[in-house]
Amino acid sequence: MAADPQEMLDAFFGDFYLRVYGSRQAGDEARDQASAAARLAGCPEGGALLDVACGFGRHAVPLAAAGFRVTGVDRSATLLDEARRRAGDASPTFVAADYRELPFADASFDAAINLYTSIGFLGDEEDTKVLAEVARVLRPGGRLVVESMHRDLMIRIFQERGWRLLGAGRLLLEQRAFDPVTGVVQETQTLIGSDGARESQAFSTRVYTATELMAMLRAAGFDKVTAYGDLDGAPFDVGTRLVLVARTPV
Structure with a gap:
């Protein structure tokens, strides 16, 4: 479900x-x-x-x-x-x-x-x-x-994947899918700790x-x-x- x-x-x-x-x-x-x-x-x-x-x-x-x-x-x-x-x-x-x-x-x-x-x-x-x-x-x-x-800016800058350094050895992985017809972005963010531990959260946004x-x-x-x-x-x-x-x- x-x-x-x-x-x-x-x-x-x-x-x-x-x-x-x-x-x-x-x-x-x-x-x-x-x-x-x-x-x-x-x-x-x-x-x-x-x-x-x-x-x-x-x-x-x-x-x-x-x-x-x-x-x-x-x-x-x-x-x-x-x-x-x-x-x-x-x-x-x-x-x-x-x-x-x-x-x-x-x-x-x-x-x-x-x-x-x-x-x-x-x-x-x-x-x-x-x-x-x-x-x-x-x-x-x-x-x-x-x-x-x-939406128009999202179309111009959209990337399916991105990495960001958050400090203290932590990384954020952002994975996205974007439908330009509906304007909906599906995104999963994964926080990677300095010890390699991972935690993910997903959400969607109507742009x-x-x-x-x-x-x-x-x-x-x-x-x-x-x-x-x-x-x-x-x-x-x-x-x-x-x-x-x-x-x-x-």
């Missing part, structure tokens, strides 16, 4: 994810990305900002340190525990929840961010539910910033085109969507990442 997709995601976004990605996008890089996203979202100084999904807090923590009232949401208790550890003197609020059912009242936040390809894991219909939930908890005129891989994701945002209740090529507002192109800024009706 095929593994349950949600079980596969829960297994990937836990301790395994921390060991692979915990040292990436840390420090100044994460702070700069977070600050740029908050500016693009138009979040006012000291405003209420939702980071969904927040993972281990790489963006939520520097945003809270910058004075925003940050709430980070993630399904993974393991990642949230790490986010709280990293927060230190910063004061984000971290909430365990499935982002299809956000435990907040309507119009609770000034802005929201969804960064580092944190959508595409649930299928078109369920991903649209995620976006609709974010729209529901944003105030009128509030903006969501989505930063993601997109949307800009057109598809813009249509989903409008179907979710946003009335204006603008595409950029990065968090600093550069023009979008097939060779850039995809950044969408979506506004709720005023």
Whole structure:
């Protein structure tokens, strides 16, 4: 029998994810990305900002340190525990929840961010539910910033296999299959320890085109969507990442 997709995601976004990605996008890089996203979202100084999904807090923590009232949401208790550890003197609020059912009242936040390809894991219909939930908890005129891989860029850079050195003698083997018609990437990541021990996790991602994701945002209740090529507002192109800024009706 095929593994349950949600079980596969829960297994990937836990301790395994921390060991692979915990040292990436840390420090100044994460702070700069977070600050740029908050500016693009138009979040006012000291405003209420939702980071969904927040993972281990790489963006939520520097945003809270910058004075925003940050709430980070993630399904993974393991990642949230790490986010709280990293927060230190910063004061984000971290909430365990499935982002299809956000435990907040309507119009609770000034802005929201969804960064580092944190959508595409649930299928078109369920991903649209995620976006609709974010729209529901944003105030009128509030903006969501989505930063993601997109299909056209994936076609240009796709590799079936890649190796990365993670430090301390550890290697990561990434094996992928990509269907450019459906936009689905099937990936298995294998972490190889310094002692040769191997651990693998598999997952799939729906890599949307800009057109598809813009249509989903409008179907979710946003009335204006603008595409950029990065968090600093550069023009979008097939060779850039995809950044969408979506506004709720005023």
